[in-house]
Amino acid sequence: MKKLLATLSIAALALLPQVAGAQTYPERTITMVVPFSAGGPTDTVARLVAEAMSRELGQQIIVENVGGAGGTVGAARVAQAAPDGYTLLLHHIGMATSATLYRKLPYNPLESFEYAGLVTEVPMTIIARPDFPADDLQGLIAYLKEHKDDVTYANAGIGAASHLCGMLFMSEIETQLTTVPYQGTGPAMTDLLGGQVDVMCDQTTNTTSQIQAGAVKAYAVTSPERLEQLPDLPTAAEGGLASMQFGIWHGLYAPKGTDPAIMERLSQALKVALKDKNVVERFAALATKPEPEENATPQALKAKLESEIARWKPLIEAAGVYAD
Known part of the structure; x- marks a missing residue:
């Protein structure tokens, strides 16, 4: 019994620093x-x-x-x-x-x-370089299907939000585009603004100011309803892509x-x-x-x-x- 009590006491003492650390966290x-x-x-x-x-x-x-x-x-x-x-x-x-x-x-x-x-x-937004020919989501989809070998899709690399959105978008429209992966969202957006790539899909935290400034052409947002900050931007569902509701x-x-x-x-x-x-x-x-x-x-x-x-x-x- 004494041996058991001693063992338990040692175990309890060993836990004291951990307990004390949790109580005073963060230091x-x-x-x-x-x-x-x-x-x-x-x-x-x-x-x-x-x-x-x-x-x-x-x-x-x-x-x-x-x-x-x-x-x-x-x-x-x-x-x-x-x-x-x-x-x-x-x-x-x-x-x-x-x-x-x-x-x-x-x-x-x-x-x-x-x-x-x-x-x-x-939410995500589907956007393109400012001078891209299509004017709405249906027009964009039609253009991509017809010119799929000539259109480039930018993303921030495998696993990035823009990559995932693009993968879902291409699956929904049953059209594979030439993807151009970048080392981060910044370089991808820079080349989109400069017209070096054509299309991109990225988070509103990265695209809202560009859309509001008219620096890119925006086609849809993936939220269930239109956004207060972008009231003129239709949802993907409004454009016929009901499964593109995600964030x-x-x-x-x-x-x-x-x-x-x-x-x-x-x-x-x-x-x-x-x-x-x-x-x-x-x-x-x-x-x-x-x-x-x-x-x-x-x-x-x-x-x-x-x-x-x-x-x-x-x-x-x-x-x-x-x-x-």
């Missing part, structure tokens, strides 16, 4: 990894959320861009980080699609992370094994951040909005990830698009 700067380049749509979302969460947590959250391989390099870095709550991951729908897109992942999207909550779901959702994660008390602290801070006036206003300007409080939870994010893996798996397999 230093937190790093939020964005697995894409700076200035892109996900980076914009992350910086707004990080700033608001910093105020709530009382410690600075710095955003670190760790791009490469469709977001898998940055995700792997967080999966392998110490589970102490000081390294977080803000990732988009690519967390779900990577499970099928990549044959060999250095992590398991469902098992290598703890979940804090959903952040936002950003690029974002979630906040931590390495597997992070203390539940820390995860609860992060989830609560996320809920507060998503109600922050600046976040709400800035998101609105980008034609999106924060997730409601009931979605800023571990349960909601996990359920979303599971359902999205199941949704995209057959589409990716049918397209035969894989990355090593």
Whole structure:
């Protein structure tokens, strides 16, 4: 009995630093990894959320861009980080699609992370260079079918939101275009504006200002209803593509094994951040909005990830698009 009590006492003492750490968390700067380049749509979302969460947590959250391989390099870095709550991951729908897109992942999207909550779901827009011939979505589809060998489709690389949207769009119109992958959204948009490529599909966080300025020709938004910020832009469903209703959702994660008390602290801070006036206003300007409080939870994010893996798996397999 004495031996048993001694063993239990040692075990309890070993847990004390962990418990104390959870109770005082956070005590230093937190790093939020964005697995894409700076200035892109996900980076914009992350910086707004990080700033608001910093105020709530009382410690600075710095955003670190760790791009490469469709977001898998940055995700792997967080999966392998110490589970102490000081390294977080803000990732988009690519967390779900990577499970099928990549044959060999250095992590398991469902098992290598703890979940804090959903952040936002950003609509996509179908756009083209400003002097593209077609004037509406039906005209665009007809033109693409007739000139498919001459039209170029830009994306920000395999696994990027623009890649996924393009893959779905081409599947819906049953027309394969010549794709031009870039190292990030910025270079792709630059070449679209300059007329070096023809068509693109990307998040409103990256396209709204360009559409409002008339710098690109816009054909549709993938939200169920028209956006207040872009009232003249029809939905894809209005143009005959009912299945193009989807958005690029974002979630906040931590390495597997992070203390539940820390995860609860992060989830609560996320809920507060998503109600922050600046976040709400800035998101609105980008034609999106924060997730409601009931979605800023571990349960909601996990359920979303599971359902999205199941949704995209057959589409990716049918397209035969894989990355090593």
